[in-house]
Amino acid sequence: MSEPMLRARNVHKSFGHLEILKGISLEVQAGQVACLLGPSGSGKSTFLRCINHLEKINDGELWVAGERIGYRRSGNKLHELKENQTAKQRAAVGMVFQQFNLFPHRTALENVIEGPVVVQKRNKAQALREGMELLDRVGLADKYKHYPAQLSGGQQQRVAIARALALKPRLMLFDEPTSALDPELVGEVLDVMGSLAASGMTMIVVTHEMGFAKEVGDVVHFMADGQLVESGSPTQVLGNPRETRTQAFLSKVLA
């Protein structure tokens, strides 16, 4: 079997005395869309942020495409990576935030090319061309000159997706990408994510959109209280959950 895109082994994370992740182990294969479900406070977002090393893990190991995140092993020691090496690892993983976090002082196109030009030092003309293609892909080519404040929430999130894709990541992380949107704008973002999944992108999606998990997800992981409770196909986990904790959550969400 080939190297999984993400391998997490016994990941622990605490904030002070509060233990948020109590040993998460899971794998996501290349091309898979994995949906992380669970009640708020269960550690889904924290886990996602650990994958991108936005949070430092306290114990356990994380690999993205076979590369250890945040550390370098020599002998039986783990050396923490320097800032520029961490930055390189981050650039290989795209991240989409709940609050979009677009740069408000830059236009949609400038947001998209910021990573390729400033971080990856790619040719600007080429970055502009590719940036326009990406904006076209998320259906916003005509809005390239707009500043984030001139776009609706759904449009901002689609620009944010284009910005993450501009770095040509191997893995895309979505942290509740539709939770901050008005209900009528959720669909346009999920459509973009769906077509991204269809193009073969490996995606890990923290979401409360059960419909998306069911239709687009290959695997669903249910988390509660910092632990992975149940994993399986969407039909199994959502339709016929084994664990009582999952059943209790779904009965509330789907009611």
Next chain:
Amino acid sequence: MTQVAAVVEGRRNEEADLRVVPARFVGRWVAAVAVLGILAMTIYAMFTNERFHWDVVGEYLFAAPVISGLGKTLMLTGISMLIGVLLGIVVAVCRLSSNPILSTAAWAYSWFFRGTPLMVQLLFWFFLAALVPTIGLGVPFGPELLSIDTNSVISPFTAALLGLSLNEGAYMGEIVRSGIRAISPGQTEAAKAIGMSRLQTMRRVVLPQAMRVIIPPTGNETIGMLKYTSLVIVIGYSELLTSVSIIYSRNFQTIPLLIVAAIWYLAVTAVFSVGQHFIERHFERGFTPMKGKKPPTPGTAETVVPSAAEPAAAQANEPELEPTK
């Protein structure tokens, strides 16, 4: 929805010939007349009172020593502000650093330079030679390789520059810090997530946005600095006020010459204010999306004939978004 639109339309047709009469504000007129009256009286008094000696003001307004003093004032203001702003950025970044030594040192710097009178600092730098007669380059605590007389380095100009810019750095540090802290942590995270280093994040994401918060108080500081430069009169650097005071100590026309200085300070402040406006507008990019888009007033709404296909209610729901030019 269509029903509501129809009702609104009906009302509008029914009452189409009604005229809107704006409310009248008598108090505003009274206040305006009073202010204009006081202004007229002041101007009249100023120009009919011969003791103002406007002829002397006119004589010295463009006099060579005054203009040269003005140039020195502008140079001192410009360089001190430049160094002050750069120092301020360094101090702010150190204050926010997770290294406790750096943040404490930055705090101590601000504490010291904000906590002692600027006049004392200026005199201190000017008389540095009394404390440290020679300045040496060499191995710390070890042998000296090069030694120079402090008095040859510390001229009135360098003392003024040191005093003003070090003092300004302490104030700018607080201003920049408030600007940086006004930017949401989500911006830093997004920058990190696309692989930016901390320096890139600061330079490309945080500081450009923080400028919006930093510019207005920095404008205050610049205008303040323009006038604080007059304090260097105590160490004998011939900036604007010093030059003027030298003249009036000879011809005893104190008031007219102080008016000359005041006119120049006011003129420069006016120019600075205009400059600030343009700088603010530059950093406002992306933050004022609806500029120029005003809601229709009742007067113009009457002239709009809503078509049946496009009810007015639907148009109001989706405002056209124009990119700012």
